[in-house]
Every structure is written in C-alpha cells, then in structure tokens.
Amino acid sequence: MRQDFSPPAPGRMPHHSFRRFFLPLFAIMVLMLVALAPQQASAFSDEQLRQNAEQLNAKSSTKKLDVIEKMAADGDPRVAAILEAMLDGDLYASKADDKVVIGKKQGKVWQHIDVVSGAVTGESGSADLDKIRINNRLRGALRDALATLNLFSPDLAIRRAAVETVMDTRDPAMAPLLQRAIERESNPDLLARMELAKATMALAAGETSQERLDAIDILASQTTPQIRAVLLQFVNAAEAENYDPKVVAAAKDAVASVESRLKMWQTGGDVYRGISLGSVLLLAAVGLAITFGVMGVINMAHGEMIMIGAYTTYAVQQAFLVFWPAGIGWSLAVAVPVAFLVSGGVGVVVERLIIRFLYGRPLETLLATWGLSLFLQQAIRSIFGASNRQVVAPDFMSGAIEFSTGLVLTYNRLWIILFSLIVVGGIAAVLRYTAFGLQMRAVTQNRRMAGSVGIRTGYVDALTFGLGSGIAGIAGVALSQIDNVSPNLGQGYIIDSFMVVVFGGVGNLWGTVLGAFSLGIVNKFLEPVAGAVLAKIFVLVALILFIQKRPKGLFALKGRAVEA
C-alpha cells in the first residue's frame, strides 16, 4: 500500500483510484467482522441502516458512491440485499414521502419492501415511485462491493462470481480478504481461481523482485486475455518506475508466451467463425443449388423465398403468442415445416405461372424473376409494414459457451451450423433414395427419355422448383434468428448464394457444401486484416479469377446433361 497517497501511476486504472482511500479501511473492517462473525450480526442499528439507505437517493453519483462504500464496509447482510436491488434497478424513492424502498412488481402494482425489515409496507402504481438512477461507474462500484460481501457467501456459484470480479478489479487492498477466503475455501476448483487472483494482486502489490518473479511465474502458464492484460499493465508500470531489469524481462517473456498461445486460440476462433458464416451461406445457397444448379433456372427471386420463410416464422410465433404462449420454445420447430410448405407453395405457383413458359430463355427468366422479387418484397411490405419484425430467440439459442481463453461460441450460431448440415443431409437423401429424387435426376439428365418412359416432366419440374424454394424457406427460419426480418432480407443473400453455387460447380450438391464453407472461412480470415467491406471484395475478385480458370467451378458435371 505504498502508493496510497501518491498520484496514480501510469498504467493503473485511475477510475479505481478512489478505492485506494476507502478500501484499505474497508478491508480491515470486513476482516474484523469476519473474525467476529458469530457475535457480530450487524454494526448498523436499524436507524443507521435506514439513514444510509435514504442517502442512496443523493443527487450526485460521487455522493452515492461514498454511501455505497460506507454501507458495504459495514458488512450487514441486509446491505447486500439493498445493493443488489440498486444494481438491478429495483431500488426506488417513493414520491409521497421520499422514503427509499425496494420495489417488486406484482402484476400491475409495485410492492414496497422496507429496506430494514424486508417486510411489505404498501403498494402503488409505477407513477408513484422514482427509480434511483445508477450509471456505469456506480454499477462497477456496486458489483465490486457485492463481490467482497459475497466472497464468504455459502453459495458456491455466488462465491465463484465474486472471485471473478475480484480478479477483474485486482485491487491490492483486497488481498488480505482474499487470503482469508482462500483459507476457508474447500472447493479445489475455486481455490485454484483464488490463488490465481492472489497472484495477479501480488504482481501489483509485490515489494521485492523475488515476489514479483514468483507471481509472473504463476501467471505465465495461463492462457487468458485477462492475464495478458494484467501482465501488460505490469510491464507498463515496471518500465515507468524502473523495476529490476530481470523482472521486466521476465514479464515481457511471460507476455510473449501468453500471447503466442492466445494466437492459436484466435486462429481456432477464426476457423469457427468461418464455418459459421459458411453454414449461413450454405443454407441460403442450397435451395438455389436445386433451382439453378439442377434445373438451370436463374432465379433472382430466390432471396425472397428465404424472406418469405423468415416472415412465416414470425407469423407462426405470433400464432403461438395468441394460442399457446407457454409453448413459444416450440415455435421454431413448428415454423420449419410450415415455412417449407409456404415457400414451396409459392415456388410451385411461380413455376406454373411464369417460369415454365421461359425454359431455355435465361435472359427472360432473369428479368421475370427479378421483377417477381420486387413484387414479392412490396407484397410483404404491404402486408406486414416497412419496419422490421422481431422474432423471439428461444432460450436454447441465447447465450454462449465461453472459454477462458476468450473464445466464445454463441449457441445460435452452433445450432445453425448443425441445422445446415441436417438440411443438406436431408436433401441428399431425398435425391438419392426417393422415387421423386430418381424422377428428378432422370428429367435433368435426359428430359425426352424420361418423358417417354412415363414420367410427367412438367409435374416433376414444378415439384423440383417447389423443393428448391421450400428449402430456401427453411433457410429463412434459421436466418430469422441472426438477421433482421425485413422485406429486404433476401437481397442480402442472393449474390452470395449465386457465388457459392457457381464456385462449387453448377449441379453438384457437394460442390455447394464445399464452396460455402471455403468461402466462409476465407472471408473470416480476411476480415480482421482487410475489414468486412474489403474482405468481400477480395473474395469476389478471387472468385472471378477462379471462374476464368475453371469455368465450371470446383466440381464440374460431366456427361450429356451438361450439353443439353
């Protein structure tokens, strides 16, 4: 604590500097409390607690901060409840008598809960309560204060969260408290985290070179961005204050070794994000692989089939909200077949009414389907309005798996990767094992021969186009989770879809799969270097060059079908 009354050193976090004055005192007080725990239930009398709570309604955030510090230092268990309510925005001042209460929403009214006794003292509408305002600075202070109170919580999860906060804060003044917590901790996993937190503090608080070197030694074996930040901060401070050169060198080595391991994780992250983008491209393109790839129809309205699928998802969710609100988690599962039928139905109608008259005339098809895409967009805009629709994400698709190394795998993306593979597998199975698949392949390979053995080619054409459109609708269900459900949704995917199909090789499903994933990965590796806009341009240019070299894409179809 040698720096307590000197100006903050460069590289330290100045917004924590206020703690340097309060926390040592506070730590000692809490320590005493912990030691005396059995006899000492509360240092505040009820009246003092109430007075302090009233002051939380102060105007300036600096004043509020002082009160929070004072209350946290008391260690009264009732304080934690008050501070938690404040952090959650549940602490109110009643407009009638200016009393500070915890507000709990019960249906349409707000129950007033007394801060001291915890009893319900009354209720009112929200208009009679003034929320006690907090900002990010207060939020941080509240979180830290709660963390210190929670280090001794009987609940393991609360203790775990508290240790993480202590680690983020890294205030040397908390070290004695942490030591106390380490002595009491029985869970080996958490104990290791606590030791690590202690090491990060020791690094900042260490007095001798040996202490510092020991701390660096422990930290160098870690692979988290957090530890890298701690070490970087230390290097800055060490260089500014002329520490032992041996210590500086060791710290720099430690940073380098942590960084090299983090790099590997980062590359892994890029690959994952590439696969994730690839799966989105695949979903968008796989329907086109059928309508364009197999049938040869340049379908500019493909994106709108995706959009219709997304709006179907929205409509299904609205129906759930009306008829079965509890089952909203199932809405996506129901939306998949419904979207397939709706988009597929639109596809069949479009094929019968427009496209069948245009086979073999690619230019007219292009223009007609482009017009159709504008028509569908405006139709949706007239029905649902111009503003975006909100599709609710079910619980199993929110959140993420977080690795301590900084890699985050979000659930919605993981599900979409899985879903895209299932869809492709399903299509492959239909093409290969069903009678319809056989007829479809027969018609594309040799239309006249297929017709002469009794296949109704027109009928197969309509169903094939319907299948491609239906798959696009299914893609819309998935995309509604990660993109805006707006009339323009499809336009964002049409170019990408054509790119994937052309790159993979027209008429080849596996080419589409490989094309989608390789374009996705290349894009994500370029993005951090070149930026999102340039990365897209590079990919497009590379694709054009590739097509010059191999006009038929990765996997070219061979045989009579190609010439036909």
Add this chain to the structure above:
Amino acid sequence: MNKTLQTIVGAGALAWSAMAMTPAQAADDTIKIGVLHSLSGTMAISETTLKDTVLMLVDDINKKGGLLGKKVEAVVVDPASDWPLFAEKARELLEKDKVAAVFGCWTSVSRKSVLPVFEEDNGLLFYPVQFEGEESSRNVFYTGAAPNQQAIPAVDYLMSEDGGSAKRFALLGTDYVYPRTTNKVLRAYLHSKGVADEDIMENYTPFGHSDWQSIVADVKTFASAGKKTAVVSTINGDANVPFYKELANQGIKAEDIPVVAFSVGEEELAGLDTTPLVGHLAAWNYFESVDTEANAAFIKKWHAYIGDDKRVTNDPMEATYIGFTMWAHAVEQAGTTDVDAVRQAMYGQKVPNLTGGVAVMNTNHYLSKPVLIGEVQDDGQFDTVWKTDGVVVGDSWSDYIPESAKLTADWTYPWVCGNCEKPKY
C-alpha cells in the same frame, strides 16, 4: 344527333376547363411544402416516421388557421432509399410542384445527392438528422446535430470519471460518408486529448451487415490490453439489431465495455429485448423520456395523430418539429414564402426545445441545441445521465481537422459564404 354531339363537346370542354382551373385556384390559397423521405427500401424504417411527423405538423398548423391566411399542403414523394432518385424527386418538387420548402433526407448520401438541385433551383431544404458536419449550403438548414453537438460531448463523457475514464476507443461504423467523416473528426479530437493511434481501432462494415462475430471478438481482444475501452458506434440502420444481439450473446456488459451510439434511438430499440443492453449509451439532443411539459404534449399529440400509443418519439422527430416551426415563424415574419426573404428571416429564429432551453438558428445554418447522453433502460427508453448546462452552437467546420479549422460558414454580410477563409465583402 348534332345537338347531342354539341352537348357532349360542351360538357367535355366545361369539365376540361374545370380541371384546368383547380390547380390554378389551389396555388392561390395554399402553400405547398415537399416531403422527401423514403417510404420504401432500407431507410423506410426510419424515414416513414418523419413523413408522418411533417404531416402531423401540417395538420396542426392548418387547424390553427394556416400560414399567412392560406392552407399548407404537403406534397409527399417516395425516393425509395435510392440516392440518385432523391435528386430526381427533389427536382420534381421544386420545378413542377413549386414547393416553398422541402423537409427531407436522412442519410448524408441522399443529402449530398440533392444538394446541387437545391442550389441550382434556389430551393430550401430542412435536414433533420444528426450528421458529420463539414458542409454549409445557402439552401439547406441543418436541424440535426453536428459532431460537436453529439460525437465530441459523448467522447468527453466516456473519458470522464462517471463515464468510466476510457483510455482506448473502438470506432465502429457503417461504410459511408457520415461514419468516416465523424471518425476522422473524432480521431483528431482524441489525438488532441493525448490518445495515441495504437489506442484507436477503426472498423467499417457494409449497410445491413449481419455477421458481427469476428468484429465483436476483435473488440474484446482490443479491450483486453489493460486499459479501459469504450466503443463509439456510428453503425446505421437495421445492422444495429444483430450487432447488439451479438454483444449480448458474447456477454459484453456496459460496465466493462460501454458502447455509445450516435444512430440508435428509441425507434431502433423498439421491439428489441433491451435487458442485456442496459447501461449502453446514446448521445442525442432529445430523448422521449425527458420529463417536460412540452415533451409530454408533443408525445400526446403524436399518439393521437398516429393512433397508436405504443409508437415512440425520437431525436430526428424533434429536429423536424423545430425546423418546421422555425420555417413557419420565418414565413409569418417575412410575410411571404419567397426563399430569399424566408432565409433572411430564419437567422436568429428561436423555438423552445422539447427538452428545455431554446434552440436558435445561427447564421451558419446550424442550430444551437443542448446535448444529452442517455443510458439504455430495460423498457427500451433512455435515461439521461448527463446533459450540457446550456445550448451548444453547431460547428459547421470542425476545429480538430486542420484544413477545416480555417474555414468559416456565415451567410450574413460581410461573409456570405459557406466555406471561406476570409469574408467576401
């Protein structure tokens, strides 16, 4: 037979002359104004609201007896989020409909597109959206915020103790003129505050970008360098929704990495679950949550006009309101809708802000307005956490870009110029 023919011809001629008469009569007892906002395409989400706002204000003024004893008539056109079409529609409004003033445009691209038309035809455009500054036209009044009325106070707040004392900044934006120019001003400003280039990250994405995984991961890495980091977002349009979703999914909390946005208002947050976003910030000159009588009356009027209590109000709506009211006052004062006379009458016009204080039109065609910084709440509203003491004068040429700092915009004697180093006269 002959008679019948005569009658028909006569009736036809009568109908024809009646038809021809109507516009001529109309021109005498109405004042036409143009509304140039996209009602379809990507920008429809934001701009449709502004069209409705102008119509509400027109409705209101007509109920009070109109302007100069005439009715005000709004001519609504749809430029469909298509930038060149903006210029065509602007020409149509000015030359065919002969409107007295135009209220319109949202993106800076669309404003740049119509600018030559307004200058050629000596029209009058009221532009209601926050933008990058670095422009002052004799034919445009800018009622949205300039960078010094939005971006710079926001960065000041982030660097203050209450804002978290940020030392490192990630500037994320959509790839077009507004974010790039704003970030140029911000970078110069941050340099002047001693922030080094290595502590500034700039990243641009296309309109409607939806895959934010890598960029959010990059920001996380950037923030783990041991200094408090904040994100300054000039991301525009509906790309914001997947961006905030990704922030929430990757667990970025406002206490750790606050995001301050310049293009995210109540309208953009409507329908988004804002619980994970509580504490992220936005800088504007108006928030719906501000508790004043004028604001309550405005919200009530809006709900009554649009017939939906759930519709929110936002900053560009207030800017439209201020612009329209000032124009109406200037017309009353000038006693004519003649563009040159109205322009002269605009200088010094005062209109009370909905959030308190008085907005004043300056001779550089920018407003003096208060600046507010708000935190996102779980109900999709903003809670004001910081506010300037008085109003801030809009600065058309940034003091932080060396080549702009020399320039002055002042359309009164002796300057009469939008970008001069010395007075014309």
